[in-house]
Amino acid sequence: MTIHIFGIPNCDTVKKARKWLDARELDYVFHDYKKEGADSARLAEWIEAEGVDTVLNRRGTTWRGLPEEEKADVDAAKAVKLLQDNPSMIKRPVVEHDGTLLVGFKEDEWSAHFS
Numbered sequence: 660m661t662i663h664i665f666g667i668p669n670c671d672t673v674k675k676a677r678k679w680l681d682a683r684e685l686d687y688v689f690h691d692y693k694k695e696g697a698d699s700a701r702l703a704e705w706i707e708a709e710g711v712d713t714v715l716n717r718r719g720t721t722w723r724g725l726p727e728e729e730k731a732d733v734d735a736a737k738a739v740k741l742l743q744d745n746p747s748m749i750k751r752p753v754v755e756h757d758g759t760l761l762v763g764f765k766e767d768e769w770s771a772h773f774s
Contacts, residue, residue, distance in 0.1 A: 663686060663688035665697075666752035673752045676764040685773060687754075692746035701738045705753060711738045713762050716750045 662680065664687050666673035691705050705714050715738050716722060722730070729741065742749050754761040759772060 660757045663690060663755040664752050665690045665692065665754070667692055667747060670751050672725070676754075677754050678754045678768075678774075679764070679769065683773065688735065692749065697743050697746040697749060699739050699743050702742050702749070703735065705762070706735045706738055708760050709762055711735060714738065714750055715742065716748050716758070719748060721745050721747045 662678070662685060664673075664676065666689070668674075668677075668691055669688075677687075677689070686688070702714070711733060714735065725741075725745075733741065750762050752761075752764060754769075761768060761772060
C-alpha cells in the first residue's frame with residue numbers, strides 16, 4: 660500500500676521524516692501543501708480521527724499571528740476552514756498508510772508502524 664506523506668518541504672520535521680523513509684528505502688508520495696493546498700474533506704477526516712488538538716499546530720508563528728477571534732472556540736468545522744486557509748498550521752508531517760494515520764514524526768511510532 661502506498662505511503663502518502665503530507666507537509667511542507669522546507670519544514671525540518673518533514674525533512675527528518677523523509678530522510679527516515681529514504682534510509683529504509685520506503686517509497687512514498689509527497690503532497691506539498693504550499694503547492695497543492697489542503698483538501699477540506701481530508702482535513703475533516705484527520706480531525707475526526709485524531710482530534711483538533713492533534714492536527715492543528717497551535718505552537719507555530721501562523722497560529723500566533725491570527726486575530727484572537729479566529730483562535731476562539733475552534734471546533735472541527737472551524738479548524739478545517741483555518742487549516743485550509745493556512746496549511747502551515749497543520750501539524751507535520753501527516754502520513755496516511757495502510758488505513759493508519761500518523762501525525763508528526765515520532766521515530767518509535769514510525770518504526771513500530773513500518774516494521
